[in-house]
Amino acid sequence: MGALKYLTVKYASIDADFLQFCASHGIFSVEDFLVHDVYVLVASAEKLSNSDRLKQGINQLLSIIETLHQPWVNGLVLLEDREQNKHCLSTGGKSFDMLLQGGLRVGHVTEFVGPSSSGKTQICFQVASNVAMKLGSVVFIDSGNSFSPTRIKQIVTRISGSVENRVHGILQQAMRNIECHAVFDVYALLNVLHQLKSSLESQAGYKARLIVVDSISSLIAPILGGSNAQGYALMVSVGYLLKKLADRHNIAVLVSYLTFCCLLAGSI
């Protein structure tokens, strides 16, 4: 929210007198206001001549803050939400579905970890094709130039089980459901996720069922370590954003991660 003075433009009850009153208590920004004891503030406002205006200002600030935080929910509401919204998305492979007890759970971030050439990208393709064909739209974020439309076409053809020449309609529909973004650094990833968030919040018709990030490790590895302390903060904010998107908008998130052994001095 920042400094209080920027709120004067939008809210009439927060005027210059109010700002001066707050300044006299050492409150210059919303954070300061939150930290300060509200009752003490109200009591000192009573003593002044324009106490009504000041109390109006305080209430206005409190109501702004009220709209910004998450509402409290109880266990029953959560259970209902879980039963109605948070289903499992089938991965397209029976053994995977058994392992995950139904499939990828909506509202959770599922991570596939493995060494190189173990099949992570193929799993991502398989899950994306399955969801695109049966359930809805998929956002595929590719950080390694490995998204291959021909391979997706092969997988969709195989899943649909129909003959080559009759599969065109299903193929087109399914592939139109998959959007591919090529990102090459973590800031671009954050941009895409924020854009997705604002589209989901503003546009009524836009809905996504699955987000796939193929190899988040290659985006985060270059920024961690060294003298740059921001790397960890960025990593945490990516994780936080993915979880928020998954939970609020009922999306399943699939992330793939490349493991590699620690580099010891001898093993170049």
Place this chain on the structure above:
Amino acid sequence: MEVLRLPLSASQKGKLISAGYTSIASISSTSPSHLALELKVSENEALEILKNVSDGSRLKRTSSSLTVLNGAQSAWDMLQEEETTRVHITTSCADLDSILGGGISCKEVTEIGGVPGIGKTQLGIQLAVNVQIPYDYGGIGGKAIYIDTEGSFMAERALQIAEACSHDMAEYSRLYHKGPQACEVKTMQPKDFLENIFYFRVCSYTEQIALTNYLDEFIPKHKDVKVVIIDSITFHFRQDFDDMALRTRVLGGIALNLMKLARKFGVAVVLLNQVTTKYSDGSFHLALALGDSWSHASTNRIILHWNGDERYAYIDKSPSLRSASAPYSVTPKGIRNSSSNNKRIKHI
């Protein structure tokens, strides 16, 4: 903290947060001079910060009501694009081309690794020549950038391969373009082939990083460049590196840069790699150098190895190509199909 996701330096972000600007909306509503006063920075810096902020938020505002986000492509559009405009650079060996689906494809990063003497540099030079084959002969008519870190590029060998290539093209035109058409089709001289290869010699890893960054400006100025070959991306990273974590970070950065180049300009990036010995499960075996973290840098990975007396190429990792292997040989004319009399000379 929305400010965290802006690509600014740590000190700038710290100043923004301590001045109370934690959201993008609050920064974009101030004027540059006001911002400069608040953060105690120069007005130019404040202007730069505001530009970064507005670039990011502009993306949001211009997204249309279509179902596709800004900057994305649907898989269907990509498939149509691929089926109509896919270009491949032939390797002059029919078996190798067939397992690669036509040749080395543009817009992808291909890594080729093998033991010394297997023919990596030969393959690199062959590709630098083959990318220049004109459209009329089934090629893509482009230019090549050859980045040499080991000093193994020999101009005489390139001339020899170019001569063989132009000889093959002349024979092709003689057989298939009979009559008046034959005169119109342009034949390339070996000298022309060499003129279209841009050669860079790098002698340290910092030069290598600088050159990778410089290619971002170089390629738009020379729009015909269709392939970038880096002969031995490993050489400068194997010695003199004390800090392994730094090496991983630097390599990760280079990998992302190269992938961005391939995607943005539609060029084929070919990386030649060396091998090292890895110890796992109680046995030693050969693996490509630079560690497992580097395996993410390329779209396709091809390993060249000896099988008896013949040279073989094996596709190790690819999102769309089947895992297969094909024989090839190195002849005075360059890389060609394997035939039984081109074998390794037995050392007695």
